[in-house]
Every structure is written in structure tokens, then in C-alpha cells.
Amino acid sequence: MHIIAHRGASGEFPENTLLAIEQALLQGADAIEIDVYAVDDELIVIHDPKLERTTNGSGTIYQHTLSYLMQLDAGQGQRIPTLWQVLQLVHGRCWLNIELKGKNTVEPLLALLTRAQSELGFELSELLVSSFNHHLLLKLKNAVPELRLGALTASLQLNYADYARQLGMYSVHCEINFMDQELVERAHALGLCVYVYTVDQPDEIEEMLQLGVDGIFTNYPARSRMWLHDKLK
Ligand code: G3P
Ligand code: MG
Numbered sequence: 001m002h003i004i005a006h007r008g009a010s011g012e013f014p015e016n017t018l019l020a021i022e023q024a025l026l027q028g029a030d031a032i033e034i035d036v037y038a039v040d041d042e043l044i045v046i047h048d049p050k051l052e053r054t055t056n057g058s059g060t061i062y063q064h065t066l067s068y069l070m071q072l073d074a075g076q077g078q079r080i081p082t083l084w085q086v087l088q089l090v091h092g093r094c095w096l097n098i099e100l101k102g103k104n105t106v107e108p109l110l111a112l113l114t115r116a117q118s119e120l121g122f123e124l125s126e127l128l129v130s131s132f133n134h135h136l137l138l139k140l141k142n143a144v145p146e147l148r149l150g151a152l153t154a155s156l157q158l159n160y161a162d163y164a165r166q167l168g169m170y171s172v173h174c175e176i177n178f179m180d181q182e183l184v185e186r187a188h189a190l191g192l193c194v195y196v197y198t199v200d201q202p203d204e205i206e207e208m209l210q211l212g213v214d215g216i217f218t219n220y221p222a223r224s225r226m227w228l229h230d231k232l233k
Contacts, residue, residue, distance in 0.1 A: 002215030014075025
């Protein structure tokens with residue numbers, strides 16, 4: 001079961017920053033999950049479209065220029081990273097789950113991936129792109145069929161695994177409160193991976209292990225890894 005650092009090691013460090021990502025890598029995370037929006041064709045790493053919760057800015061990301069956003073304090077002196085900076089940081093160290101938020105992300109992402117492949121030697125296999133917006137995933141599927149894609153859901157629709165399979169997804173990403181054995185079994189039977197968010201407690205980790213899920217998104221990669229290790233003994 002993979003440990004995926006949710007917004008980096010966000011339980012201990014400012015979420016979605018290079019610091020939280022570097023710390024998650026040092027803590028042995030198998031993967032990093034980040035949230036990405038497009039502003040002026042640049043992909044930036046932040047969870048909320050509103051700035052107040054995680055930065056010293058105010059208003060929404062769309063009301064400001066990129067240069068204003070780039071100089072904000074995102075906690076502990078960190079800046080809002082660009083996706084390019086994150087690709088540079090994680091390349092060759094672990095796999096990366098880019099969660100697309102907001103609008104107009106597909107074209108900038110395709111351009112950035114092309115650049116990352118040629119300039120960094122980035123492999124598509126290092127990536128898993130997910131979104132609650134399945135229209136975006138379908139566009140990506142058509143543009144780059146080999147890109148791994150994950151269909152996020154915040155509920156448990158009937159036949160969700162069958163739906164994701166039809167879309168050509170690699171994985172389903174589900175909220176922990178809606179997880180059940182039937183979904184996991186059906187997804188696996190169809191060749192899909194199952195990733196669950198957000199899993200921070202030892203009893204939850206044990207439950208996910210019993211269900212046989214492929215990975216958990218956790219805000220605490222170090223202690224989740226330790227608890228997982230204990231359960232596997
Ligand atoms: O990708 C898993 C999880 O991050 C989805 O929800 O709101 O935390 O981005 P959210
Ligand atoms: Mg997310």
C-alpha cells in the first residue's frame with residue numbers, strides 16, 4: 001500500500017509548498033499529491049482559489065497577476081510553487097499525483113509535460129493526473145492516451161469502477177467515508193488502482209489495508225509509514 005503525501009507532508013509543514021514536498025520525500029513517501037490551478041497559462045500549486053487560508057494574500061488567485069502571487073508568503077517564508085518547480089524537485093525521486101483544480105489547466109499541462117520530458121528527461125510513468133472534473137481527464141486521455149489518469153469522487157456512485165474503466169482511467173480516488181469492499185474488488189477486477197483520501201489515523205490505515213487499497217493520501221507520511229510497518233509485522 002503506497003503512502004502518498006497529501007499536499008506534501010502537510011500535517012507538519014505548509015501545505016503544497018516545496019518545503020512540505022521535500023520533507024515528504026525525506027520521510028520516505030512513495031508519492032506526493034499536489035493541487036494545481038492555471039493562472040496566466042502558468043500552473044501553480046495551491047489548494048484553494050482563495051488566498052486567505054494558506055497565504056498572506058487576499059482575494060482569489062484569478063484577481064491577481066502571477067508576479068503578485070509568486071511573492072506571497074505561503075507559510076514559513078515559503079512561496080506558492082509553480083508546477084515546474086515541483087517537477088524539478090521530485091523527478092527521479094518518487095511518483096507525483098497532480099490534482100487539477102479550476103479551469104484551463106489542460107493546455108498548460110500538456111505544454112509543461114512536453115518541456116519536462118525534453119529538458120528534465122521526465123517520464124510519463126512518474127505521473128498520475130487526477131481531477132474531480134472528469135471532462136478535463138477525458139481531454140487529457142484523448143491528447144496523451146498513455147498518461148495515467150485518476151477519477152476523483154467525493155461520493156460512491158453505483159458502478160463507479162465500471163464508469164472509470166470506460167473512461168480509460170488508471171485509478172479511482174475515493175473519500176475514506178465512502179470506501180467499501182465491493183468497490184475495491186470491482187476496481188481491481190477491472191485493472192484499476194484504488195487510492196483513498198485522507199487517511200491519517202492508525203485504525204483507518206488498518207482498515208484500508210484490510211480492504212486491499214493500493215494507496216492512501218495522508219497528511220503525515222512519516223507516522224503513517226511507521227503505523228503501516230507495524231500493521232504489516
Ligand atoms: O487527491 C485527493 C484529495 O486531495 C482530494 O481532495 O480537496 O484535498 O484536494 P482535496
Ligand atoms: Mg488534492
